[in-house]
Amino acid sequence: MSQLTERFGTLVFSDHVRKQYLPSDIYKKLNKTIEDGESLDLDVANAVAHAMKSWAIEHGATHYAHWFQPLSGITSEKHDSFLEPNHDGTAIEKFSGKELIQGEPDASSFPNGGLRATFEARGYSAWDPTSPAFIKDEVLCIPTAFCSYTGEALDKKTPLLRSITALDREAKRVLALFGKTPKKVVPSVGNEQEYFLIKKEDYARRKDLVITGRTLFGNTPCKGQELEEHYFGAIRPTVSAFMKDLDDELWALGIPAKTKHNEVAPCQHELAPVYAEVNEAIDNNLVMMEKMKLLASRHGLVCLLHEKPFEGINGSGKHNNWSIGTESENLLDPGETPADNLQFVVFLTSVIEAVDDYQDLLRMSVASCGNDHRLGANEAPPAIISIFLGDALTEVVEKIADGKASVHAKHGMLDLGADVLPKIKQDNTDRNRTSPFAFTGNKFEFRALGSEANPSDCNMVLDCAVAKSLKKFADTLEGVPAEEFGEAALVYCKKVLNEHKRILFSGNGYADEWHVEAEKRGLCNYKTTADAMPCFVSDKSIDLFTSLGVLTEVEVRSRYEVKLEKYTKLLNIEATTMIREARRTYRPVISAYATKVAKGLETVKGVGIESAMQCELNTLNKLCNGITTINDSIKALDAVHQKAEAIDDPQEEANCYAHEVVPAMASLRTAVDAMEELVAADYWPVPTYDDILFYV
Structure with missing residues (x-):
């Protein structure tokens, strides 16, 4: 066995490890819980805890932690030692089934949307046995839910698990109509993670990066991404060393990191894992983000996961490749002749209906302060949700909608014209980088998710929406005689596709014409988080979540409040940082440089040759005008910022930030950035984009 395969999963309490450390009867009972959802009794929990503790200590762990996903931030953990002191001054190693199953974090200290008052502190974390425990920094991390x-x-795991249950339940009903009884139906996900790496010393000198994660000021670099040579280009040695260490640590944690490369923008990179079932895949992604930040610092770098750290070049996304399958088949695989594959057509129709019915919720699920800078910026999908199917499947859908389901779309072959090159099998669909929801062979790529986001939100919404559509199909077709089912299913799909084909779009999502066309079709176009949030608490959305048992109305409303609060707090921090930096860092330097130029002009004037200094005079005028514009912009931003902070209603406050504060911030940025080209390099107080993005 190679060293690579020996390293993989060594820090994970995986199924392979469970077989080694658990008695066979305990192993079987635990698997019944994991696979079939059977309850876990305390005797089994105690046996599992003992085995988990023994394995963890053998691998260097000294503590354990219930590792969970709060409503704000990425993950949380509290470390408890395995040591239990004895009265005689010695100690034993202890970890019980009760400690494995249940923890008690402080529920009022985490965002809760009004569910818990400050004095109501008690909350519980509950072990999720479907996502394996792992060792991180000598701590046994136990994935848990938090209530x-x-x-x-x-937390974000609990509703995700509930949505998986709902999707499994409704998909099984549909598959039963095709004579199939799979053990489980589960969504699978592969999250392509984009990120930036910059030098630590440059990061430390940029207060805006340190405080907000993005540059609030900064003029366009002399060279950006216009030459398009960075994408898939040779990787810097420093970055390559970081990537090798990252791969090594992720593989030990059982995270199947597969593909790494440079992305489009300078200093931007991507890491893509192999697909996994959605719950474990999301846990893996959260660990991946944490490891990226930690390991970057060991290489003298800083990892930026903000969706838009630099203006004028591409931001970062996290493409959420989503599919649904059983233990034996991918339900979104069209096969060689998709029109003849009725089961595929039914599931495809359900996805199309789901995305159209809940396009607003899907947009809301990826909404964030950072992602607002990226969506629709000619680098990411627009804020308008639409589906790209490709020519072959679009033709299939059109034929079914027209009642002429007789298309036989097959794979073609590409001959590259040189005998030494192989013939390439052509996919049924091209790729459309401007589409937010594109079919890519046997899965859908939801491209609107931001790089810093927890993927639980969008996958929970997607699972729920598709489950609702599958439920409608099953409700309608159950009871239809077997010999009539095929025709009835096609009739149903024809009706649904005709009702929802407005969501299908194969063109350029960046084009202005698409915005006009989308409005004609009645599609949503929520350009900011504040615009998107109200749909979360609409009657339609609440009915979706409550009817499937995924969220109660109270839980929906609490999440709405948490997300709005995070949005306004982040913009409050950004606005405060901008005002302070403009006043204390940029304006004094610009004024000092203007004084230097003025003194130079005065000196030259003293010897009677001021006519030769017209260029410097023009520069001085621009500097003085620029200082005036900066002062006016600071005053304007300060005024609307105070206005927003005085608003009590959370939605109205968010609206004010989105539509008044953010434009005022943009004006101040423009005013300061214009001065960067005029002030001498040795005066400018922070590293510029040229300094940050083109290091060696």
């Missing part, structure tokens, strides 16, 4: 004392979900 309040009264049972409401306070």
Whole structure:
């Protein structure tokens, strides 16, 4: 066995490890819980805890932690030692089944949307046995759900698990109509993670990067991404060393990191894993982001996961490749002749209906302060949700909608014209980088997710929407005689596709014409998080979540409040940082340089040759005018910022930030950035984009 395969999964309490450390009867009972959802009794939990503790200590762990996903931030953990002191001054190693199953974080100290008052502190974390425990920094991390004392979900894992259950339930009903009884139906995900790496010393000198994760000021670099040579280009040695260490640590944690390369923008890179079932895949992604930040610092770098750290060049996304399958088949695989594959057509129709019905919720699920800078910026999909199917499947859908389901779309072959080159099998569909929701062979790529986001949100919404559509199909077709089912299913799909074909779009999502066309079609176009948020608490959305048992109305409303609060707090921090930096860092330097130029002009004037200094005079005028514009812009931003902070209603406050504060911030940025080209390099107080993005 090679060293590579020996390293993989060594820090994960995987199924392979469970077989080695658990008695066979305990192993079987635990698998019943993992595979079939059977309850876990305390005797089994105690045996699992003992085995988990023994394995973890053998691998250097000294503590354990219930590792969970709060409503704000990425992950949380509290470390408890395995040591238990004895009265005689010695100690034993202890970890019980009760400690494995249940923890008690402080529920009022995490965002909860009003579910818990400050004095109501008790909350619980509950072991999720479907996602394996792992060792990180000598701590046994146990993936858990997190709920309040009264049972409401306070995390992102719990509703995700509920949505998986709903999708499994409704998909099985549909498959039963095709004579199939799979053990489980589960969504699978592959999250392509984009990120920036910059030098630590440059990062440290940029207060805006340190405080907000993005540059609030900065003029366009002399060279950006216009030459298009960075994408898939040779990787810097420093970055390559970081990537090798990252691969090594991720592989030990059982995270199947597969593909790494330079992305389009300078200093931008991507890491893509192999697909996994959605719950484990998301846990893996959250660990991946944490490891990226930690390991970058060991290489003298800083990893930026903000969706738009630099203006004028591409931001970063996290393409969410989503599919649904059983233990034996991918339900979104069209096969060689998709029109003849009725089961595929039914599931494809359900996805199309789901995305159209809940396009607003899908947009909301990827909305964030950072992602607002990226969506629709000729680098990411627009804020308008649409589906790209490709020519072959679009033709299939059109034929079914027209009642002429007789298309036989097959794969073609590409001859590259040189005998030494192989013939290439052509996919049924091209790729459309401007589409937010594109079919890519046997899965859908949801491209609107931001790089810093927890993928639980969008996958929970997607699972729920598709589950609802599958439920409608099953409700309608159950009871139809077997010999009539095929025709009835096609009739149903024809009706649904005709009702929802407005969501299908194969053109350029960046084009202005598409915005006009989308409005004619009645599609949503929420350009900011504030615009998108109200749909979350609409009657339609609440009915979706409550009817499937994924979120209660109270839980929906609490999440709405948490997300709005995070949005306004982040913009408050950005606006405060901009005002302070403009006043204390940029304006004094610009004024000092203007003084230097003025003194130079005065000196030259003293010897009677000021006519030769017209260029410097023009520069001085621009500097003085620029200082005036900066002062006016600071005053304007300060005024609307105070206005926003005085608003009590969370939605109205968010609206004010989105539509008044953000434009005022952009004006101040423009005013300061214009001065960067005029002030001498040795005066400018921070590293410029040229300094940051083109290091060696």
